[in-house]
Amino acid sequence: MDTNQDESFEDCFDLFSAKLNEEKTFGAPMLWIGIYVAAVSLVCSLAMAADAYQGFRQRKLWFPSKFFGLNAASLTLLAVAMKLPVDLSSPMGGSADQLAKLSSTAFMCTIIGNLMPSIGPMDNRDILLNVIAVSILVITILVNVCIQLKTGEINTYKTYIAKEHVVVMFFMLLLLVILSFSALAVPISKRILEVKYRDMHKTVSTEEPKESNKSSVDFLKDVVRKYWLMAETGSPQFVMACSATSTTSGVICLMVAISLVEAEVRIWLYIQRPPYFLVAPYFQAPDSTSDYGWSTVFIVWIQSIGVIVGTIAPAFRWFTAVSFKCSKKESNNYRNELKVEGYWIQPLAEWKEIPLLPLRIRNRKCRKLIQNAKNLILNFCTRVQVLIVVASKTVCLISVFVARPILSGLDYCKRLQEKVTRNSTKGSDTEPGVELDLNRYVLRLEGEVDLPERILKNISVAVDRSIQKAKRQQPEKLMELLEKSSGFKGIVEFDSNQVPSLHSEEPPNTWNLPVVTLTSIAISFPNIKSHIADSLLCSVNEGLSYASLIDQTLENIEDWINLKDAANFVWVRVELYRKWLDEDLQRIALKGKTWRENLQRLADIAKDCVMEFLSDVNRGPEHEPLNWPVKVIAANSMYRISQTLLLQHQDNHQSNEELFEQLSVMIADILCACLTNLPGVISRKCFCNAIDKREESVRLAARLLGETEAILNTLQQRELPPLDPNQVAYIDEWRTSIKLTNPSASRASKLEA
Structure with a gap:
């Protein structure tokens, strides 16, 4: 009897060992999958860091999306980077595993905040497809995380970070709604900006130099400044980045980053040792109990840095918008401050007026039911859009109330320092281009504030810097x-009428x-x-x-x-x-x-x-x-x-x-x-029909002006034939x-x- 029991026990043990070995064999690739997720997260983080660096370098504190935009490539990378929060099959009960899921969802929130300006230059079809793709990905993440919260996969006895998950999920859903409804205003805002750009082009093209003794080169510099400002302020990315909804996304990204840091600090205090994801000896710590092994540590480390780096651009957009508002004269009419401009809801109003002609339904009641359902949905979307815009403007208004005293104090100290500097360096030259009234050439949507003087000066300085940089590349041999x-004389001499033609x-x-x-x-x-x-x-x-x-x-x-x-x-x-x-x-x-x-x-x-x-x-x-x-x-x-x-x-x-x-x-x-045709070429290069290529075109005009400035000054002294x-x-x-x-x-x- 005992012998049979021993044999049965040995059989069970062998079966368990075989099963365990089989699970280890099947789980072996998961470590490499985790490393792949970490590598993809690193690529996304570097792209966001590059956008932040480019924004600081060019003094564009609205941080246009140049390296990391919403497209098929970025969506593919995001799908890979979000592997852990959507994984329902692998048990992940360790501290590092739990934190990796939270860092992934926080990373997704940060990425959505960074992607918002990139929808500006897209056409309507691309906006629709990309927003749908992001929505599918976000909803998939939310559903999977909710399942894990319900089953207790996230709410473990070791780390209770379910609250942080709920907060981050709420912010992720809010960012998705803001992104989707902000995209509705893009086509109308682009249409308005296009009309204003062409009207301003007519004005600029008919302007003459105010000073009779002004050289053609100086006049061209003024033209380049005007079109540069028109191209930048009329850029869909600039308008999108400076919108009220984009500033709110900056606040949300900042709160998401704080939530992630709070969770990491709390886990660090719980395990009573330095953060294991920053210390090499703990890379293989028992806190990671999943098949992903120590790769979850790399994922947490890289995605946490990505959240911090990625928060820079949205946070600075918020701060820049607040500083714009603070530079405006204080007003007690808060109703105007919270007014919802027409371009936010105009697309929904236009869709509501379009009848459902393509639906060939003979039954009148069915057609009426569908039409009423469409109107009901659009009315609901309109109310949501109004709510989002008003809430975003409220957030911005509260931020202005808090920041105005601080910024006013800093501005006073700065003006005081400039006054002292001016008194000590009397007779110094003024900055180039400041005497030109650039504010006239700023393209604004309804409700947007005037650009502060320092922003206009920065743009003027950027133009001069681009021209000076091109001067160092003058064609010396030419x-x-x-x-x-x-x-x-050589124009006439190279071809004589005395040469018999070979063709009629x-x-x-x-x-x-x-x-x-x-x-x-x-x-x-x-x-x-x-x-x-x-x-x-x-x-x-x-x-x-x-x-x-x-x-x-x-x-x-x-x-x-x-x-x-x-x-x-x-x-x-x-x-x-x-x-x-x-x-x-x-x-x-x-x-x-x-x-x-x-x-x-x-x-x-x-x-x-x-x-x-x-x-x-x-x-x-x-x-x-x-x-x-x-x-x-x-x-x-x-x-x-x-x-x-x-x-x-x-x-x-x-x-x-x-x-x-x-x-x-x-x-x-x-x-x-x-x-001698170069001035005309430079002027034509300043103007560009394609809205997404205007900044590039005016930069080319500035570079062309800088390279040929000496040539233009020489040719200006020539007497030209009457043409x-x-x-x-x-x-x-x-x-x-x-x-x-x-x-x-x-x-x-x-x-x-």
Whole structure:
């Protein structure tokens, strides 16, 4: 009997051991899953830290979402980072396990607060899809955490942090509601800002310099400042970040961070030792009893840091909004302060007016029931929206009451310090751009306060800093080349009417192609020192980068695509391989004895290329010069310019170096004429139709102004031919005008021919 009992006991023990080994085998990958969750949480934390750093660096205390926005990638990362709170199958009774679930939910709250500005630039479809995706994820987390609270998985005897879970879950749900209802106002606010931006653009484009002696460069700087301010204050991210709901999310994120810290401190006091997630010897402490092992310690550590770092941006948005309100004159009319502007509820009102036409239901009662249900839902949503906005403004108003005395005291001390500094440094220059009334160009929604003077100064300083930074990248080689130009004679001289055409119609000239062709000819001359040829190539390369911008502003640019592509096609080969089409220019320079011989060879090659194409093409669209292949367009340019040079210098006995210098001057003349269009290009770059690209476009305009400021100051002293504003961008219009106003230049060209 005892023997049978012993055998039965041994069988049970073996079965239990086998079961335990099996569970260990199946639970082994969980450690690596935990490490993966920690790594993903680290990526999210670094992205939020990068946004915070970028905001401080650019002095944008509304912290736009540049590195961490609401999109498919971030949603995928969030789904991985939220693995622990949605895990119902793995027992997690240890202190580290319990705290890991809380840190994950707190981490999710912080991320929602950081993602709010990123919905501003989205279109309606993306907003809908992304908000639905976030809602599904948040609701899944809430349901799973509620199940764990009900079953006692979270409410263990070791750590009683159920209260913190309830608080954080409430805040998470509140943040989701705020995010969803804030998204409703985005389309209308963007529409309002778009109208204001275009109206302000009309105003700015018709403004003239107030000071008659103001240079065009200084006037352009003012234009850039105005559009920079319009782009920043009209940015959907800026409007979203400075909204009342976004400031409330900052308060909520701060309270979530406090709740997490409180729970961690309480657990630390309970176990009576330093925080195990910060001390290496406790990485394998028994506080982690789940299959995730010590990876939960890393998760708590990384996500806790992520919560602290991620709270910076929402908290500073709240503080910035409060400081804006404090800078406003104190008002006792609190009803206006709590007023709900129309753009918050206008989308719901518009949806309510839209009938349900697509529903083909014949039964009148069913249609009426559905219509009433729709109106009931929209009325409920409208009330919720009003409640959220009023509550958010109330939070902001309370914050202002608390912060106003403190900020007023700090502002008084600052003004006192500035007064002392001003008295000790009399005669110092004022800050650039402060004299310009920038407040006129701030785009505001209804109910928004004026930007404080310090914010306007910061924006003005940011513009000047961007221009000064670009000044350090001025095209020095190009400036050396332009110094050789003393007029615009080269624009007429590079192409002579005495050269017989190869086709009944000639393609129009662009700025780039003659410059590229003349450069190709110049470096093909024999006995030209390599460093001189390389210097010309560098100068032309810098000039073409600006000439390309000017060619892009042409009204008929779509019809001139092949002309633009021809210059790019040739230049890549000339700059990188010293080849014109398939001809090695260095080999031509070595084999040829004189520039005339090399020039004739290039002209013959170009003529053969054009004639071969024209002989094979029937009358049709391809026969039109604008539709020629890029090689044929480049060859036609080479033929005409080469023949022009041969005609002009047929009786001259110039050396290779002398003609090389003449071609350099001709190139400089063309580039000088081309670059007189830069002020117009900079002004056009300031304005941008796409709302999500306006800041980038105006930054490009500021960089372009800084790089070319010295060139613009030099060209401002030149006397330009009488051209209409719509003719200045075309080189052929320049040629015609110069020939009419200066017949001697045209006559000299013919005599040389």
